[in-house]
Amino acid sequence: MGSAPANVAEMWRARRADGPATVLAIGTANPESCMTRDEFPDMYFRATKSEHLTGLKEKFKRVSQRLGVERRYLHHTEELLAAHPEIIDNSAPSLDTRMDIVKTAVPELSAKASMKAIAEWGRPATDITHLVVTTNSGAHIPGVDFQLISLLGLRPDVRRSMLYLNGCYAGAAALRLAKDLAENNRGARVLVVSAEITVILFSAPEEGNFQTLVNQGLFGDGAAAVIVGSDPVMNNPIERPLFEIMAATQTIIPNSEDAIVMYLTKVGYGGKISTRENPMLIRDNIEKCLADTFEPLGIFCSDWNNMFWAVHPGSSAILDKVDAVLKLKPEKLAASRRVLSENGNMFGATVLFILDELRRGMDKAEHGELPEWGVMTAFGPGLTVETIALHRCPAHGMDKVDQP
Numbered sequence: 011m012g013s014a015p016a017n018v019a020e021m022w023r024a025r026r027a028d029g030p031a032t033v034l035a036i037g038t039a040n041p042e043s044c045m046t047r048d049e050f051p052d053m054y055f056r057a058t059k060s061e062h063l064t065g066l067k068e069k070f071k072r073v074s075q076r077l078g079v080e081r082r083y084l085h086h087t088e089e090l091l092a093a094h095p096e097i098i099d100n101s102a103p104s105l106d107t108r109m110d111i112v113k114t115a116v117p118e119l120s121a122k123a124s125m126k127a128i129a130e131w132g133r134p135a136t137d138i139t140h141l142v143v144t145t146n147s148g149a150h151i152p153g154v155d156f157q158l159i160s161l162l163g164l165r166p167d168v169r170r171s172m173l174y175l176n177g178c179y180a181g182a183a184a185l186r187l188a189k190d191l192a193e194n195n196r197g198a199r200v201l202v203v204s205a206e207i208t209v210i211l212f213s214a215p216e217e218g219n220f221q222t223l224v225n226q227g228l229f230g231d232g233a234a235a236v237i238v239g240s241d242p243v244m245n246n247p248i249e250r251p252l253f254e255i256m257a258a259t260q261t262i263i264p265n266s267e268d269a270i271v272m273y274l275t276k277v278g279y280g281g282k283i284s285t286r287e288n289p290m291l292i293r294d295n296i297e298k299c300l301a302d303t304f305e306p307l308g309i310f311c312s313d314w315n316n317m318f319w320a321v322h323p324g325s326s327a328i329l330d331k332v333d334a335v336l337k338l339k340p341e342k343l344a345a346s347r348r349v350l351s352e353n354g355n356m357f358g359a360t361v362l363f364i365l366d367e368l369r370r371g372m373d374k375a376e377h378g379e380l381p382e383w384g385v386m387t388a389f390g391p392g393l394t395v396e397t398i399a400l401h402r403c404p405a406h407g408m409d410k411v412d413q414p
């Protein structure tokens with residue numbers, strides 16, 4: 011070696027960021043077509059030629075009322091379903107058709123959300139160093155991550171991680187991965203994308219199949235993009251830090267492996283969601299997940315109302331149980347309920363929409379009302395729980411750190 015080698019420990023430290031991973035920008039997008047809870051049953055039973063199932067349609071309306079979804083954006087319009095009759099036939103092989111649809115629809119929706127995030131961030135797309143993409147809608151190689159390089163004009167050497175089929179915890183899992191990437195690679199800027207097009211889950215109503223009713227009343231299409239990086243640049247151009255990601259954990263709820271099971275079949279998704287048990291399993295385990303995430307930070311919270319909340323709204327029944335066990339005031343889950351009501355459950359993208367909703371509160375001069383510390387939590391197959399400790403960034407300069 012020509013020059014004296016640097017101390018290995020110093021070399022290692024120099025490659026790592028000084029500060030925690032920070033959310034620097036958020037963008038969201040939905041398909042154009044929107045259906046309200048009142049409009050959807052007529053379309054659904056007409057498009058699937060099921061209008062003779064009048065009792066089931068009334069039951070579907072009753073179940074839909076309980077799910078907490080007022081409107082949803084769906085890529086599968088009545089016209090698209092009419093053009094692909096195999097999708098409405100529960101016994102016809104339709105996986106190829108569904109995969110063809112999501113192959114372009116998911117990257118396009120992902121790009122729409124990403125462009126918004128990049129525009130807000132204010133730096134060129136070529137400054138993105140890492141890409142973490144997650145979807146349950148498809149399983150192509152090269153995947154959505156690859157398509158985004160040309161759609162967004164990213165560098166060909168952007169380091170990509172594609173997470174397929176992570177269920178509803180996918181968005182939080184992607185954020186957890188982005189945290190590690192940002193903190194372990196000085197100067198890294200990670201684009202996180204979570205996108206869902208639920209045509210993969212569409213099926214016609216059937217007597218005795220309650221699962222279908224829940225699926226068709228609950229899930230919606232959307233994409234969210236978040237830019238994560240440590241040590242925000244404070245000049246030329248300025249980066250605007252929103253939330254510091256202070257801790258991120260993942261755990262499995264004991265004895266819950268059968269609670270949500272999904273798999274691809276020739277007719278799209280198959281599987282089972284234990285609709286009665288899931289709210290209870292989450293209620294009984296959430297406090298331990300919170301303690302395991304916050305206590306290593308030295309935060310022992312005595313009143314969870316002192317935090318802001320981004321809880322994945324699996325359905326309103328799940329939010330009700332979280333509310334009850336943590337004794338939360340009604341406004342604490344307002345962002346989760348609003349996103350569920352306005353978009354449906356968009357799997358992994360949902361918590362990122364909620365984060366966007368929370369920061370909009372900050373932007374609307376409600377900054378003082380958002381507590382300094384907050385929680386993101388998401389649930390999915392496993393049952394897997396992701397829990398993230400968030401620290402709201404001060405509008406300018408540094409807040410002193412208070413215990414919640």
Ligand SMILES: CC(C)(COP(=O)(O)OP(=O)(O)OC[C@H]1O[C@@H](n2cnc3c(N)ncnc32)[C@H](O)[C@@H]1OP(=O)(O)O)[C@@H](O)C(=O)NCCC(=O)NCCSC(=O)/C=C/c1ccc(O)cc1
Pocket residue numbers: 069072073076077146175176177178220224270272283284285286288289324325326327328355357390391
């Ligand atoms: C809306 C539910 C389903 C029912 O609400 P409820 O307040 O308990 O309602 P009721 O007890 O009044 O029941 C309403 C109707 O539904 C019926 N029902 C009530 N549960 C039943 C029942 N399990 N059987 C069959 N009839 C019933 C009940 O009999 C009744 O029928 P009817 O008297 O004719 O009006 C509610 O329990 C609920 O929201 N449960 C939680 C749903 C849930 O687990 N969500 C998790 C979403 S996360 C997720 O699914 C992820 C998916 C995923 C996706 C993609 C991936 O790649 C991976 C994963």
